[in-house]
Amino acid sequence: MKYIEEFRDGDLARRIATRIRAEARPERSYNLMEFCGGHTHAISRYGIKDLLPGNVNMIHGPGCPVCVLPIGRIDNAIELATKHSAIVCTYADTMRVPASPAAGPPQGGQHPLGGCEPRASRGSGESLSLMKAKARGADIRMVYSAADALRIAQDNPARDVVFFAIGFETTTPPTAIIIRQAQALGLANFTVFCNHVLTPAAITHILESPEVRELGIVPLDGFIGPAHVSTVIGSQPYEYFAEEYQRPVVIAGFEPLDVMQAILMLVRQLNDGRAEVENEFTRAVTREGNEKAKSLVADVFELRRSFEWRGLGEVPYSALRIKESYAAFDAERRFGIAYRSVADNKACECGAILRGVKKPTDCKVFGTVCTPENPIGSCMVSSEGACAAHYTYGRFKDIEVRAA
Amino acid sequence: MTKVRSDYVRPVDFKHGRVDMTHGGGGRAMAQLIEELFARAFSNEWLAQGNDNALFTVPAGRMVMATDSHVVSPLEFPGGDIGCLAVHGTINDVAMAGARPLYLAAGFILEEGFPLATLKRIVESMAAASREAGVPVVTGDTKVVEQGKGDGLFITTTGIGVVPPGVEISGDRARAGDCILLSGTIGDHGVAIMSLRENLTFETTIRSDTAALHRLVATMVEAVPSIRCLRDPTRGGLGTTLNEFARQSGVGMLIHESKIPVRAEVNAACEFLGLDPLYVANEGKLIAICPPEDADRLLAAMRAHPLGAKAAIIGKVVADAHGFVQMETSFGGRRVVDWLTGEQLPRIC
Numbered sequence: 001m002k003y004i005e006e007f008r009d010g011d012l013a014r015r016i017a018t019r020i021r022a023e024a025r026p027e028r029s030y031n032l033m034e035f036c037g038g039h040t041h042a043i044s045r046y047g048i049k050d051l052l053p054g055n056v057n058m059i060h061g062p063g064c065p066v067c068v069l070p071i072g073r074i075d076n077a078i079e080l081a082t083k084h085s086a087i088v089c090t091y092a093d094t095m096r097v098p099a100s101p102a103a104g105p106p107q108g109g110q111h112p113l114g115g116c117e118p119r120a121s122r123g124s125g126e127s128l129s130l131m132k133a134k135a136r137g138a139d140i141r142m143v144y145s146a147a148d149a150l151r152i153a154q155d156n157p158a159r160d161v162v163f164f165a166i167g168f169e170t171t172t173p174p175t176a177i178i179i180r181q182a183q184a185l186g187l188a189n190f191t192v193f194c195n196h197v198l199t200p201a202a203i204t205h206i207l208e209s210p211e212v213r214e215l216g217i218v219p220l221d222g223f224i225g226p227a228h229v230s231t232v233i234g235s236q237p238y239e240y241f242a243e244e245y246q247r248p249v250v251i252a253g254f255e256p257l258d259v260m261q262a263i264l265m266l267v268r269q270l271n272d273g274r275a276e277v278e279n280e281f282t283r284a285v286t287r288e289g290n291e292k293a294k295s296l297v298a299d300v301f302e303l304r305r306s307f308e309w310r311g312l313g314e315v316p317y318s319a320l321r322i323k324e325s326y327a328a329f330d331a332e333r334r335f336g337i338a339y340r341s342v343a344d345n346k347a348c349e350c351g352a353i354l355r356g357v358k359k360p361t362d363c364k365v366f367g368t369v370c371t372p373e374n375p376i377g378s379c380m381v382s383s384e385g386a387c388a389a390h391y392t393y394g395r396f397k398d399i400e401v402r403a404a
Numbered sequence: 405m406t407k408v409r410s411d412y413v414r415p416v417d418f419k420h421g422r423v424d425m426t427h428g429g430g431g432r433a434m435a436q437l438i439e440e441l442f443a444r445a446f447s448n449e450w451l452a453q454g455n456d457n458a459l460f461t462v463p464a465g466r467m468v469m470a471t472d473s474h475v476v477s478p479l480e481f482p483g484g485d486i487g488c489l490a491v492h493g494t495i496n497d498v499a500m501a502g503a504r505p506l507y508l509a510a511g512f513i514l515e516e517g518f519p520l521a522t523l524k525r526i527v528e529s530m531a532a533a534s535r536e537a538g539v540p541v542v543t544g545d546t547k548v549v550e551q552g553k554g555d556g557l558f559i560t561t562t563g564i565g566v567v568p569p570g571v572e573i574s575g576d577r578a579r580a581g582d583c584i585l586l587s588g589t590i591g592d593h594g595v596a597i598m599s600l601r602e603n604l605t606f607e608t609t610i611r612s613d614t615a616a617l618h619r620l621v622a623t624m625v626e627a628v629p630s631i632r633c634l635r636d637p638t639r640g641g642l643g644t645t646l647n648e649f650a651r652q653s654g655v656g657m658l659i660h661e662s663k664i665p666v667r668a669e670v671n672a673a674c675e676f677l678g679l680d681p682l683y684v685a686n687e688g689k690l691i692a693i694c695p696p697e698d699a700d701r702l703l704a705a706m707r708a709h710p711l712g713a714k715a716a717i718i719g720k721v722v723a724d725a726h727g728f729v730q731m732e733t734s735f736g737g738r739r740v741v742d743w744l745t746g747e748q749l750p751r752i753c
Contacts, residue, residue: 009735
């Protein structure tokens with residue numbers, strides 16, 4: 001098929017694999033972090049690790065939008081639907097992210113959605129999610145695009161409609177557009193609960209973490225840079241940390257051949273002792289990015305001083321909020337949302353996994369208590385999450401089952 | 405003096421009329437709808453008896469029975485509608501035991517306000533499918549629910565059939581070394597439905613593959629009576645059915661992505677919808693597992709039938725206590741084809 005199969009050609013993949021094996025020096029290792037969940041998914045789905053030599057290691061990064069959403073934010077969204085009776089619209093994966101057991105305001109010891117959560121109070125991991133809140137009567141709707149949320153607001157003028165906006169720089173411009181459209185239409189019942197986060201801030205945070213800087217627990221030699229995010233922000237923002245932290249970055253598309261080629265380019269940079277930003281994804285990414293999208297985002301959003309990420313904790317200047325000039329469309333202002341940080345389940349290692357400190361299989365609950373059907377941690381929710389990708393596509397490797 | 409005949413009954417208005425509560429009330433309106441629509445469309449000797457049941461003699465041997473409820477949305481889609489789907493779905497479930505389907509029963513749940521014109525179209529399509537398959541609908545039931553309590557029309561069908569002697573087909577009979585065969589392209593039905601969904605409307609030439617597979621099964625069973633497993637990969641698609649077999653039989657599977665036939669248009673649609681064709685529903689395909697020495701003969705028999713023209717051997721059953729279905733990707737790596745998490749496409753059949 002035109003423009004799909006070309007990027008999944010097995011023969012080409014084997015040729016690149018041969019080059020990687022030939023050029024990777026046996027005396028050293030190559031520890032490469034793919035920042036994006038899209039890359040994590042491609043690596044697992046196409047079995048890319050099977051094509052790499054043993055000393056080229058892929059470390060999963062935190063670039064999965066639903067994975068980094070902290071529990072407190074999901075609680076806020078549930079509260080919007082329950083306490084404020086709003087229609088909450090969101091993308092599909094967000095529906096299944098575990099919230100805290102007692103999400104929403106306590107009402108005389110009773111759960112706001114009827115009945116109490118007896119096991120939850122004991123910290124057993126019985127937690128709510130948008131999906132479970134929906135099953136208990138909250139009006140939560142899955143949308144395919146931000147524009148669908150706007151249409152739902154137009155169709156339901158008597159109800160408050162909130163778009164629960166999540167995602168990195170890729171999904172931010174569409175949110176900016178609907179906020180401007182809502183203003184143009186004078187929609188009084190539509191607001192956005194903004195949770196958009198920023199890639200460069202997260203990468204810097206990982207590189208600044210003690211595990212990478214001082215302790216050396218996480219050997220991190222280079223990065224596969226984001227695909228879709230970079231179509232918006234360009235390759236320029238990565239130049240700072242390539243230079244400052246001396247780590248090569250290769251921006252790559254989400255197709256498996258893109259990933260293979262990027263790995264080869266990183267191996268070459270490391271062999272040459274270079275730390276540059278290179279662009280494998282030239283068919284979509286320029287140095288400057290998409291100026292129109294960037295100016296849209298700058299018009300509607302501004303930096304938050306700090307934002308909590310699951311796994312990374314509070315990361316300074318790592319997220320966006322809606323500007324004063326669009327305050328009427330800001331759900332946080334309209335409903336007076338108070339953010340309350342909630343600790344992750346103690347047994348869950350999502351935090352360490354998102355920082356690259358641990359692998360999914362290092363987690364005690366991986367594949368036992370925590371599965372895609374009943375995720376304890378956010379990495380098990382989205383198919384882009386490191387745990388879900390490994391569970392779904394790669395777990396046969398853990399138990400040494402080989403086909404007869 | 406009136407010119408109206410004393411036995412005149414105004415016919416049901418199938419042009420502009422709508423289902424109302426009286427159509428399920430057990431009174432004259434219901435009797436009239438059954439007579440003018442259902443009995444006329446499905447017309448056969450059993451319905452003509454006018455009983456609440458159908459009486460027939462059963463052939464000697466083993467019988468199979470299957471039931472299937474249909475809630476597909478939208479009701480009409482490229483390549484079919486809920487009516488023919490309800491016939492094909494149950495015929496296929498019966499046929500997957502290697503059986504010859506004999507009779508069908510059908511239950512209709514109608515929502516108040518449903519256009520009678522649409523109902524007529526669907527019932528006639530259902531009757532045509534039943535006639536074409538040679539499997540009559542011999543008894544049925546109609547209920548009406550208030551507006552807002554249904555979604556237009558739900559149909560449940562039940563079928564019975566008879567299994568030829570010597571045929572032993574069951575999902576728990578796969579053995580390591582057996583070959584896995586697929587009768588044609590996957591994902592057509594799911595993508596055809598998806599193309600019409602609200603918010604997603606996209607143009608495609610893909611049509612549902614809905615079809616009755618019992619004649620294909622009959623030729624397969626005749627050519628290779630030693631077939632061990634047969635199943636039509638409907639909801640959950642190929643990936644789910646293979647996992648079901650693996651669990652039932654206590655074996656693993658290894659399939660090859662490059663051997664699985666997928667239409668280019670289906671691949672393209674799945675690509676931009678973020679779906680995996682392995683998990684997209686089919687309504688006219690089957691998976692067969694047979695001993696390796698019979699595989700080529702079975703493949704030839706399948707390919708000789710129009711519904712199996714694109715059949716392929718896609719992989720092998722392997723010994724694996726963990727019951728993993730693994731796939732060699734076209735890219736050269738290997739991955740698990742796991743049970744589907746959540747729901748890829750709701751209300752697909």
